[in-house]
Amino acid sequence: MKPRDRLRIAMQKSGRLTEPALDLLNRCGLTFRQSRDKLFCFGEGEPVDLLLVRDDDIPGLIAQGVCELGIVGRNVLNEFKGGAGNGAAALTEWRSLGFGRCRLSVAVPQEMDYNEPKDLAGLRIATSYPGLLGIWLREQGVDASVITLAGSVEIAPKLGTADVICDLVQSGGTLVANQLRETDVLLQSEAVLAGPETLPTDERGDMVELLLKRLDGVIQVRESRLLLLQTSRTSLEAVTRLLPGGPQPTLLPVAGQPDQLMLQALCAGEVSWRQLEEIKKAGAREMFVLPVEKMLA
Ligand SMILES: Nc1ncnc2c1ncn2[C@@H]1O[C@H](COP(=O)(O)OP(=O)(O)OP(=O)(O)O)[C@@H](O)[C@H]1O
Ligand SMILES: O=P(O)(O)OC[C@H]1O[C@H](OP(=O)(O)OP(=O)(O)O)[C@H](O)[C@@H]1O
Ligand SMILES: [Mg+2]
Structure with a gap:
């Protein structure tokens, strides 16, 4: 096979994983020019191209070295690895992607x-x-x-x-x-980012590492919520105890109300209605749950 300097990612051409996979890659800063046959999409900014194929073919394409990465259901990847008995066990999950569950x-x-x-x-x-x-x-x-x-x-x-x-x-x-x-x-x-256990040692390997870093950021942000609420100082401890996991909340004074505090907390996952109701019962009010768009620690 001819050496390549551009990275190739295979994903499902048309099906359940197509839209979320493309959305995820876009969020990682990858955009693609759609070709007329729609089977190969040239990457516009970064040196990363897309192959649009049947999901069942993705593990085989990676194993053959036609592409370096693929977005595919764990069910399909594991069927290929363990099931088909084709000695292609050297494929691995680089990341799980949280959709197609x-x-x-x-x-x-x-x-x-x-x-x-x-x-x-x-x-x-x-x-x-x-x-x-x-x-x-x-x-x-x-x-x-x-x-x-x-x-x-x-x-x-x-x-x-x-x-x-x-x-x-x-x-x-x-x-x-x-x-x-x-x-x-x-x-x-769930959908996973699959690839060979050993990545190429050239520029494509560097690009994979960059993509994994961006992916981690995107996944973290996608799952994060910013919770804003007001509480009295006396209810603060009870409210704080009920907050979903995440770093220490930030407390801000409320102008003209010395007994009141504004609390801001970054939560690691979804905040449910039930959790909000519990926090309200503990003394919080004016509660907002906001999605996080970008984050740079
Ligand atoms: N009901 C479902 N809900 C959520 N995810 C699912 C569901 N069914 C399948 N999936 C996941 O989505 C993947 C793709 O499903 P889809 O039905 O689009 O595949 P397909 O019909 O095999 O498509 P292709 O034409 O690419 O072979 C599955 O391999 C699985 O990982
Ligand atoms: O538990 P459920 O929510 O009902 O989802 C399960 C169904 O979804 C998938 O089929 P799909 O709808 O893709 O049909 P197909 O496999 O016949 O294409 C899967 O093969 C199951 O049949
Ligand atoms: Mg299929």
């Missing part, structure tokens, strides 16, 4: 008597993840037949082509619609 689970017909994995012995299990399912069945010491389907796995028991299934679950709506019940979670998944 779902899980890979076994589900059985609602009326089926099921207590433990051993109950699957001798049954036919339909899945698009034969590798991951095979590993799990071996770990459980269960001998079952794995039926590989490309999609619409949940319908297989109704069609009589399988007894139970192993597929992705998010809300559980598809399982309910097909009268299935989730029994065992094999894998918790």
